[in-house]
Amino acid sequence: MKQFMDQDFLLKNDAAKTLYHDYAKEMPIYDFHNHLSAKAILDDIQFKNITQVWLGGDHYKWRALRTNGINEQDITGDTSDYEKFLLWAKIMPYLIGNPLYHWTHLELQRYFDIYDQLNEDTAEMIWNKCNEKLQTKEFTVRNLIKMMNIKVLCTTDDPVDNLENHIEIAKENLDFKVLPTFRPDKAIHIEKPDFHKYIKSLSEVVGYEINDYQLLEKALLERLEFFHKNGTRVSDHALDEVLYAPATGKEVNDIFQKALRDEELSLIELKKYKGYLVTQLGKAYAKRGWVMQIHIGALRNNSSRMFKELGPDTGFDSINDEVCAKDLSKLLDNMDKTNELPKTILYCLNPRDNEVLTTMLGNFQGGGIAGKIQFGSGWWFNDQKDGMERQLEALAQLGLLSRFVGMLTDSRSFLSFPRHEYFRRILCNKFGKYVEDGEYPNNIQFLGKVVQDICFNNAVNYFDIQISSIMNE
Numbered sequence: 044m045k046q047f048m049d050q051d052f053l054l055k056n057d058a059a060k061t062l063y064h065d066y067a068k069e070m071p072i073y074d075f076h077n078h079l080s081a082k083a084i085l086d087d088i089q090f091k092n093i094t095q096v097w098l099g100g101d102h103y104k105w106r107a108l109r110t111n112g113i114n115e116q117d118i119t120g121d122t123s124d125y126e127k128f129l130l131w132a133k134i135m136p137y138l139i140g141n142p143l144y145h146w147t148h149l150e151l152q153r154y155f156d157i158y159d160q161l162n163e164d165t166a167e168m169i170w171n172k173c174n175e176k177l178q179t180k181e182f183t184v185r186n187l188i189k190m191m192n193i194k195v196l197c198t199t200d201d202p203v204d205n206l207e208n209h210i211e212i213a214k215e216n217l218d219f220k221v222l223p224t225f226r227p228d229k230a231i232h233i234e235k236p237d238f239h240k241y242i243k244s245l246s247e248v249v250g251y252e253i254n255d256y257q258l259l260e261k262a263l264l265e266r267l268e269f270f271h272k273n274g275t276r277v278s279d280h281a282l283d284e285v286l287y288a289p290a291t292g293k294e295v296n297d298i299f300q301k302a303l304r305d306e307e308l309s310l311i312e313l314k315k316y317k318g319y320l321v322t323q324l325g326k327a328y329a330k331r332g333w334v335m336q337i338h339i340g341a342l343r344n345n346s347s348r349m350f351k352e353l354g355p356d357t358g359f360d361s362i363n364d365e366v367c368a369k370d371l372s373k374l375l376d377n378m379d380k381t382n383e384l385p386k387t388i389l390y391c392l393n394p395r396d397n398e399v400l401t402t403m404l405g406n407f408q409g410g411g412i413a414g415k416i417q418f419g420s421g422w423w424f425n426d427q428k429d430g431m432e433r434q435l436e437a438l439a440q441l442g443l444l445s446r447f448v449g450m451l452t453d454s455r456s457f458l459s460f461p462r463h464e465y466f467r468r469i470l471c472n473k474f475g476k477y478v479e480d481g482e483y484p485n486n487i488q489f490l491g492k493v494v495q496d497i498c499f500n501n502a503v504n505y506f507d508i509q510i511s512s513i514m515n516e
């Protein structure tokens with residue numbers, strides 16, 4: 044029987060072990076999509092205890108606790124931090140098969156050098172050991188980032204953000220980059236109740252009233268330029284349903300005016316507005332060499348009661364079963380036909396769409412960039428072992444896995460970076476199995492280089508982000 048999460052965790056053959064230990068393990072991390080706080084990095088904050096960093100904002104953990112019958116008060120309410128930690132420790136043995144079980148123990152091992160199982164019996168000891176370390180200078184947020192050899196972090200930011208924290212961080216000579224991501228969802232989701240409020244806040248930022256579509260586009264392009272000047276090279280879109288229909292600027296403005304009058308929009312009007320705006324933004328990204336990320340297929344905020352109480356991204360989302368292929372194809376083609384499709388990373392939340400996306404990739408490749416259109420790493424409900432294996436398999440069989448830009452955490456916790464290790468072990472095991480099964484020659488040196496490319500080098504080449512100054516060559 045294998046030892047529990049030992050050094051060869053997830054590595055089931057000799058080739059896999061060699062690929063991980065000799066090639067993947069020491070590679071730096073390029074986390075090009077997460078929800079970390081740039082202010083926490085600027086202030087280099089110190090967490091008071093393990094509850095604050097583990098349970099403070101991670102809706103994965105909140106969801107697991109709710110499923111275990113824990114009251115909301117003890118999850119996101121004002122129950123003491125120790126009580127919340129104790130509940131998390133108690134649930135741990137019941138998380139068998141859930142990635143949170145592996146991630147929690149990897150984080151204890153990598154950050155705190157704790158190899159004990161977390162459960163009710165070890166809770167107090169682990170609470171004390173973690174908190175003792177968290178209060179030392181070695182455990183400030185910036186040192187947590189350095190501990191994991193992270194070189195690039197792209198946070199998630201709204202066009203109205205003033206980026207003051209990123210701007211201040213950039214003035215310091217850090218050995219990692221913290222860059223904003225342009226996330227214009229609130230301008231795209233015209234049907235949302237807060238659309239008016241958002242247009243007002245965008246108007247305040249640009250200094251003129253946005254009273255038609257053309258001014259909205261102008262304002263967004265001005266903010267895009269501001270983000271570009273402050274280091275942004277990545278955008279992100281949550282297109283829970285991909286909507287596209289051909290439209291003229293006049294039609295889109297008529298739709299915009301209808302929305303301002305609070306009139307309900309038809310599906311075809313949503314398709315026209317969203318397809319047109321995403322196309323215009325995509326062309327602007329292409330002009331600047333940016334990468335466009337598109338996250339497809341979430342069904343969000345299913346509990347209206349809890350949305351009212353806690354807001355979005357609090358663990359009440361699930362997988363959508365809307366089909367995305369046709370409108371996605373038209374949306375991408377609408378940019379590609381004038382050769383203005385940017386580098387694009389597609390993520391689907393419904394694994395049923397894995398093959399839809401990996402076959403879609405091949406339709407729009409080229410332009411002198413290997414792997415211009417990418418299939419993103421197992422996203423959200425797919426970022427566990429099987430989900431990652433399915434994503435890698437679909438990309439290997441129908442795309443080009445060796446050109447994959449690799450893993451990202453998409454996380455809100457500064458302790459989540461062992462997820463890259465988790466991914467690397469899964470990747471090395473996959474490649475190792477090809478070799479051990481005689482399906483690929485034992486070219487370990489070449490495969491090791493491909494593994495290192497997927498871990499880091501492909502991202503360096505794919506994103507137009509200069510990092511030579513922070514790479515201690």
Ligand SMILES: O=C[C@H](O)[C@@H](O)[C@@H](O)[C@H](O)C(=O)O
Nearest residue numbers: 078281338356422423453454
């Ligand atoms: O892995 C979970 C993710 O952080 C999830 O919360 C985000 O992907 C969010 O839905 C988004 O739209 O960016």
